[in-house]
Amino acid sequence: QEALLEARFDARIDDGAFIEAKDWMPEHYRRTLVRQISQHAHSEIVGMLPEGNWITRAPTLKRKAILLAKVQDEGGHGLYLYAAAETLGTSRDQMLEALHSGKAKYSSIFNYPTLTWADVGAIGWLVDGAAIMNQVPICRCSYAPYARAMVRICREESFHQRQGFESLLTMMQQGTESQKAMVQDAVDRWWWPSVMMFGPPDDQSPNTAQSMRWGIKRVSNDELRQKFVDAAVEQARVLGVTLPDPALKWNEARQHHDFGAIDWAEFWRVIAGDGPCNRERLAARVKAWEEGAWVREAALAHARKQEERFKE
Numbered sequence: 001q002e003a004l005l006e007a008r009f010d011a012r013i014d015d016g017a018f019i020e021a022k023d024w025m026p027e028h029y030r031r032t033l034v035r036q037i038s039q040h041a042h043s044e045i046v047g048m049l050p051e052g053n054w055i056t057r058a059p060t061l062k063r064k065a066i067l068l069a070k071v072q073d074e075g076g077h078g079l080y081l082y083a084a085a086e087t088l089g090t091s092r093d094q095m096l097e098a099l100h101s102g103k104a105k106y107s108s109i110f111n112y113p114t115l116t117w118a119d120v121g122a123i124g125w126l127v128d129g130a131a132i133m134n135q136v137p138i139c140r141c142s143y144a145p146y147a148r149a150m151v152r153i154c155r156e157e158s159f160h161q162r163q164g165f166e167s168l169l170t171m172m173q174q175g176t177e178s179q180k181a182m183v184q185d186a187v188d189r190w191w192w193p194s195v196m197m198f199g200p201p202d203d204q205s206p207n208t209a210q211s212m213r214w215g216i217k218r219v220s221n222d223e224l225r226q227k228f229v230d231a232a233v234e235q236a237r238v239l240g241v242t243l244p245d246p247a248l249k250w251n252e253a254r255q256h257h258d259f260g261a262i263d264w265a266e267f268w269r270v271i272a273g274d275g276p277c278n279r280e281r282l283a284a285r286v287k288a289w290e291e292g293a294w295v296r297e298a299a300l301a302h303a304r305k306q307e308e309r310f311k312e
């Protein structure tokens, strides 16, 4: 019976069908989506921290307003994604317990410090640029609630990337020598962690094969990484910054840029919890959760009173 249901499910996926929350799905498909969507949501919420710490120090009112809007967007993306994950039967409390206990992952990139104002532009340009590359294919994910959330999120991500690139371009074109050096320093620190964001090489990725079979992952980690590198090289040229990879060069035969070896030991170390800011990021989230307990209790008490009132 189960095998028959699974075969019918696979046939639906092969026909390009989109799966809704009420449809039958293999337990492993459900678990994969809860894992990926909840970790995606955690990434958005934790991702508010590195940039958030520059809101009070933005150099102009315009930059402050833009940064406020972007950080607020990330919070909204997190809520869309937690809601999408809840359609699979998990709860907000379960997902957040997994984050706070260190069981669940969030994007490695947010475990790096934002040392100068130029980091905020580098995050917009490189990190949101990488996030867009990774998120556009998810708009066609076979799990429809996730795909719908992604369509809305991708619209806002393009604003995130443009504002980051424009802020760096302003510094490179109108800035002082030290501001230009600040931009180059930020690019030097954010380049390789952004390249790692796409996940391990395909031949070291335990989830890719199954996720591609199920139409959850439409493009592999390495293919998206290559697309990102090819686009960034052109953008770096317009900015007038150099990317910190001496092996980066156009390969006519491949019609792509070759690039240097990635330090996968650093990647696995960071996602195992031993990156520059992992403890600080998790402590900030646990503190926010504990300090917000009274808001959740008040909202639940109010909801119970509402229910009582409607029963009378």
Ligand code: 3HC
Pocket (backbone or CB within 6 Å): 035, 036, 039, 040, 043, 044, 047, 074, 105, 106, 107, 108, 109, 127, 128, 131, 134, 157, 196, 197, 198, 199, 200, 204, 205, 206, 207, 208, 211, 217, 221, 271
């Ligand atoms: N950071 C942390 N963990 C990562 C990672 C990264 N950059 N890349 C891979 N991993 C983890 C995977 O989660 C998996 O661990 P798990 O089984 O415990 O979850 C393990 O490394 C092996 O990687 P796989 O490639 O086999 O795993 P996936 O098939 O899940 O692919 C992924 C990883 C490409 C990140 C995929 O999960 C994905 O597309 N996720 C949704 C998109 C996402 O999370 N993007 C990054 C968010 S950044 C962002 O959106 C904020 C931006 O708006 C600023």
